[in-house]
Amino acid sequence: MPSSPRPVVPRWKELLAVLSLALAGLIWLSGLVDSLSRPSVAPALSLQQQELTLLAEPKVPPPLRDALLGESPRDALLKALEGIALEDRSERQKQILVLLQGQGSALADLGGDVGDPLLQQLQCEVSVSDPSLCIDGVEAGRAAFRLAFSTVLPLVTALLGVLLLLGQTWRLLRGRLLAWPEVQGPDLTLIDMALLVAGGFVVISAVGVPLVALPLVGALTAGLGSPRREAVGVVINYAVMALPSLLILWRQVRALPKQRAPQGGWMQWRVRPVLTALLDAVAGWLMVTPLVMLTGWLLVRLVGDPGGSNPLLELVLGSHDPIALGLLALTAVVLAPLFEETIFRGALLPVLATRLGPLVGVLVSGLLFAMAHISVGELAPLTVLGVGLGLVRLRSGRLWPSVIMHGLWNAVTFVNLLLL
Template sequence: LLIGLGVQWLFKQDAAILATNANLPWQTPWNWEITWQVLVVGFFFFSQIFLPLFLPLVTQLAGVDISSLALRGKAGYILLSYLLMTGGGLAILYYSIKQFLPLPDDWFRFKLRSNWFLWGFGGYLVAVPLVLLVSLLNQQIWQGQGGGNPIILLALQAQDKLALLIFFTTACIAAPVFEEIIFRGFFLPSLTRYLPIWGAISISAVLFAVAHLSLSEILPLTVLGLLLGFVYTRSRNLLAPILLHSLWNSGTLLSLFLLGSG
C-alpha cells in the first residue's frame, strides 16, 4: 500500500493522495508575536521553567520528598506535572487567541468521520522503520550520551502494573494530545502565514524535538516531527497526528516493558 502510494505520487504529483492539501496554507488571523507568545510562554516557560521550580517547592512545603517516593509515586508525580503543564499551556493558548475567535473552520479540527485513522496508522507504519533507522545512526554519534526522557528511564524499572498504567496514560494519551495541539494544531499552521507548508513542517519538527530537552534524541524526534507534520497537513485533522504520536509512544513503552521483563 505504501509503495503504491509512493508510485502514485511519483507519476501523478499534485493529483496524488500524498499531495492532498500539500500547498494549502491555513488562514492565520494573528501575527508572529502571538505565535511566539504561545510557544515561548505557554510551552517553554511554563513547562520547562515555572513548573519545575514551582511544583517541587509545593511538594517540599507539603513535606513530600519526591526522590524517596516509590516508583508508583514517581509515576503519579510525573502524570500530575504533565496534567498541570497541559492545563497551563492550553489556558495560555486560549487567552492568547481568544480575541480572534471564532477561528476559520480548518483550525484545531477534530473530526471522527474522516480518513484520520488511515493517515495516522499509515504514518506510524512509515515512522517505525524510518525513525528506527535514524535512531541507529544517532546511536553511533552519541554513544549512549546526551540525556534521555525521564518517563522512559523510569519505565525501564517498572514491573508494577499500576505504575505502568500511569506511565502509559502520561506518555500515550496526555502527551500526544497536548503536544499535537500545540505543535501541529497551533504552531505549524501559524507558520504558514509566513512560510510554505514544507517550511512550517520543518521548523515545527525541529522545535518539537528541541522541546524534549534531550540532545541524543533530537535527530529521531525531528524525523518523527516531520512525519507528524506531514500527516496533519494532509489530513487537516488533529486526530491523525495524535493517533500516530500515541502509537509511537505506546510501541516504545511496550518494547521497554518486554525488555524489562525478559
C-alpha cells in the first residue's frame, strides 16, 4: 500500500467514530445476549438425521452400516423423541413416537397425517407381520444417498484439509513456503474503519432495518404465504443492512487519489486468473474445515450447546418451497459473500494489517466478522472461519479467492441442510 503523510483527522470525525464504536458495542452485546434465547438448530438437525438414518437403513450396504448407521436407528430415534418434553413435541413427532412404540391404533387420536415416507413405513409396520413388505426401495435409496453425502462429504473434506495443513506446516518448518505479497488495500485510517464497520454496518443498519426494511417487507409480501414471505424478507433485510456500509465505503474510496491506487484497484478484486483464484479458494476451504469442526466440537464438549443459531438455518430446514429456497440460497451463497468479504477482507483487513500487523489484522477482522453474525453459539467457529478467509486474502494478495471460499462454505452448508 503506498505510504503517504496522514491528513489531520477532524475532531468531529474522531468523536463520531468513538460514538459509533460505543453504540455498536452495545448493539452487539445486546444481540449476543438475546441470541442465547434463540433455539439451536443442532437438535433439529440431529433428529432429522436420525429419521433419515432409519429410512435409509434397508439400502445401506453391510460394510458401511457401522459407519453410516451407528447404533440401531430405530432405538436411537425412539430415545431422541422420548427425550423431548411432551409440550415441545410437534404433532408429527408424536405420531412417529406412537408408531415406534407399536401403538399404531393410537395414531387416529392424534389426527395424524401419514403422507411422508417415514410415517408411511412406520404405519405399515404396525399393521403387517413382515416389516420388509413396508420398505419403499426408491425412498430408501434416496435416503441412503442423502445420508452418505451428508456424512461422508464432511469427513472427506476434513481429511483432505488435515493433509493440506500438515503439508503447509512441513513447508513452513523447512522454509519452503512462498513469501506472501505485500498487503494492499484502500489507504484509509482506523477512524475510517470505525465509521464503516461500527457506524455503517452496525448502528445505521440497526436503525435502518426496522425503519425501512420492515415496512417494505410488509408491503411487498402482503399477498405471499409462508415460507416465501420470510424468504423475501431475508433478501430485503440483507439489502437494507448492506447498503449503508457500501455507500460509506464507496465515498471513502472515492475520496482517495486515483493516481496513487495500487495495481488492481483499492479493493484488489483482481478476478483473473480465475483458475488460481478457484484453487486458492478450494485449498482455503479444505484447510479451514477441520479447524472449524474441531472448534465446534470443543465448544459443545466444554460448555454444551450454547444455542443461538442463525435464524436463516431454521428457514432452510423448514422450507420445501423451491422459490423460497432459491431466495435463501441467493442470499447465503452470493449476496452474503460479496458484501461481507468487501467489508471485512476488502477494506477492514488491509487497513488493520498495515497499521497493526498482519497477524493482529487477521485475528481482529475474523473476530469482528464472527460478532457481526450476532450468535453466541457460532461465535468461536465463525471466528476461525474469518481467520481462514483473512489468511486466504493475504496469501493470494487479492479479494476474489476469499469471496469464492466464503460462497463455497455457505453453499456446502446450504446443501447439507437441504439433504437433511
